[in-house]
Amino acid sequence: MAFAGAATASVSACRALYFMDEEEAAPYIAGKSGMIVRSSRFLDLEMPREYVTSFITPLEHFFVRNHMHEPSTLDRAGWRLRVGGEVEKPLSLSLADLDQLQSHTIVNTLECAGNGRASIEPHVPGIQWQVGAVGTARFSGVRLADLLTRAGVKPAGQHVMFRGLDEVPGKVPPFIRSIPIEKARHPDTLVATHMNGVRLFKHHGFPARALIPGWVGAASCKWLAEVKVLDRPFEGNFMNPGYRLPNGSIRPGDSLTLENSHSLTTLAVKSLIVTPREAAKLRPGILQVRGVAWAGEADITGVDVSMDSGATWQPARLSRDRAPYAWRFWKHSLNLRRPGSYTIISRARDSQGRVQPASVSWNPGGYLNNVTPQVTIHVEA
Numbered sequence: 455m456a457f458a459g460a461a462t463a464s465v466s467a468c469r470a471l472y473f474m475d476e477e478e479a480a481p482y483i484a485g486k487s488g489m490i491v492r493s494s495r496f497l498d499l500e501m502p503r504e505y506v507t508s509f510i511t512p513l514e515h516f517f518v519r520n521h522m523h524e525p526s527t528l529d530r531a532g533w534r535l536r537v538g539g540e541v542e543k544p545l546s547l548s549l550a551d552l553d554q555l556q557s558h559t560i561v562n563t564l565e566c567a568g569n570g571r572a573s574i575e576p577h578v579p580g581i582q583w584q585v586g587a588v589g590t591a592r593f594s595g596v597r598l599a600d601l602l603t604r605a606g607v608k609p610a611g612q613h614v615m616f617r618g619l620d621e622v623p624g625k626v627p628p629f630i631r632s633i634p635i636e637k638a639r640h641p642d643t644l645v646a647t648h649m650n651g652v653r654l655f656k657h658h659g660f661p662a663r664a665l666i667p668g669w670v671g672a673a674s675c676k677w678l679a680e681v682k683v684l685d686r687p688f689e690g691n692f693m694n695p696g697y698r699l700p701n702g703s704i705r706p707g708d709s710l711t712l713e714n715s716h717s718l719t720t721l722a723v724k725s726l727i728v729t730p731r732e733a734a735k736l737r738p739g740i741l742q743v744r745g746v747a748w749a750g751e752a753d754i755t756g757v758d759v760s761m762d763s764g765a766t767w768q769p770a771r772l773s774r775d776r777a778p779y780a781w782r783f784w785k786h787s788l789n790l791r792r793p794g795s796y797t798i799i800s801r802a803r804d805s806q807g808r809v810q811p812a813s814v815s816w817n818p819g820g821y822l823n824n825v826t827p828q829v830t831i832h833v834e835a
C-alpha cells in the first residue's frame with residue numbers, strides 16, 4: 455500500500471524526488487533506501503551487494519536505470535497506451551482498460567546490460583556499475599500478446615517498438631527500442647502495471663512498462679506510451695550503436711556497425727558472491743559462502759566454488775526458491791582450518807550448457823560482463 459501511495463504522489467512530485475538531506479549529507483530518494491547513487495542528473499541507483507538477501511528484491515532496494523529525466527507529469531486519468539503500426543485495428547487503452555484485462559505474473563531477474571562495467575579493462579565510458587544493477591521482482595500485468603492479438607498484427611509485422619514518456623534533454627536521442635515479434639508474442643512478455651504486488655513505482659515506469667523476461671533491462675521500456683508494430687527493427691541510437699555486441703573480437707577505437715555486431719537480447723550466465731566480503735578477516739573454522747546466480751532465459755543448473763584458482767571446483771547447494779527467468783541463491787561451506795589468505799571463485803552453469811567464463815572479450819559498451827567473481831579473505835589465528 456505504501457508504494458501504491460508513493461507512485462501516485464510521485465506523479466506530480468517530479469524531479470524534486472532527488473535532493474540532498476543536508477543534515478545527514480546522505481541522498482534522500484523517495485521510495486528508496488541505502489542505494490549507491492551512480493548518477494543524479496538522470497537517476498541511476500545501484501543496490502549495494504549486502505541487500506542481496508531475498509529471492510524477491512524489496513522495491514526500496516531495487517536498482518534504477520534512467521537514460522534521461524523521468525516524466526515530470528504523468529496524468530493517470532489522461533494516460534493512454536497506443537498500439538499501432540502494422541496492425542489492423544489500432545488501440546488506445548487507459549490504465550482502467552489495462553486493469554480490466556486478465557493479469558499474469560512473471561518473476562524476473564532484471565539486470566542492466568552494463569552491470570559490472572566498472573571492472574572492464576580498458577575502461578569504457580558509461581555508468582560505472584559494480585555488481586548491483588540487478589534485482590528480482592514479481593511483475594504483473596497484461597500479456598503483450600493479448601494486446602497484439604486484439605490489434606491484429608498484419609503479416610508485415612516483424613518487430614515491436616516501445617516508446618516511453620522520458621523527458622529528452624537537448625539533443626539526446628529518445629530512448630526507443632524494438633524487439634522481434636516472436637519475443638513480443640511470447641506469453642511471458644508483459645505490459646506490466648505492478649511490481650511486487652503494488653502499482654509500479656514511478657522510478658520503475660508507472661503507469662506501465664514492458665517486461666521482456668530474461669533479456670537485458672534495456673528491452674523493458676518504462677513509462678510506456680506507445681507500442682508500434684514495425685516491418686523491421688527500429689533504427690535509432692539505442693539500437694545502433696547502443697546495446698550491441700561485436701560478433702568477434704574488437705579493439706578499443708574500432709567502431710561497431712550493423713554488419714560486425716548484433717543487438718543484445720538475453721542475459722548471460724552469471725554468479726555473484728554476496729558473502730564473505732572482499733578482504734574480510736575471519737577466524738579459522740567453517741565459512742559459509744553465499745551468493746546468487748542467474749542466466750536470463752535459461753535456468754541455473756549449478757554453481758561451483760573453487761579455492762585453488764580454478765584448478766578444482768566443488769558444487770554449491772542451490773536454494774529451493776526458483777522460477778523461470780529468476781536468480782537462484784546458493785551456498786557452500788568451506789572448512790578454513792589454517793590461517794592465511796584464501797581466494798574464493800564462483801562459477802555458474804545453465805540449462806543451455808553455458809558456463810560462466812574466467813575472462814570475457816572487451817566490447818565498447820562494457821556490456822554483459824559475466825567474468826567469474828572472486829573474493830580474497832584472510833583467516834587469522
Ligand code: MTE
Nearest residue numbers: 517518519520521566618658671672675676
Ligand atoms: N525505459 C525508458 N523509457 N527509459 C530508460 O531510460 N532504461 C532501461 C529500461 N527501460 C530505460 C527504460 C534500462 S537500460 C534498464 S536496465 C531498465 O529500464 C531498468 O529498469 P529499472 O529502472 O526499473 O530497474
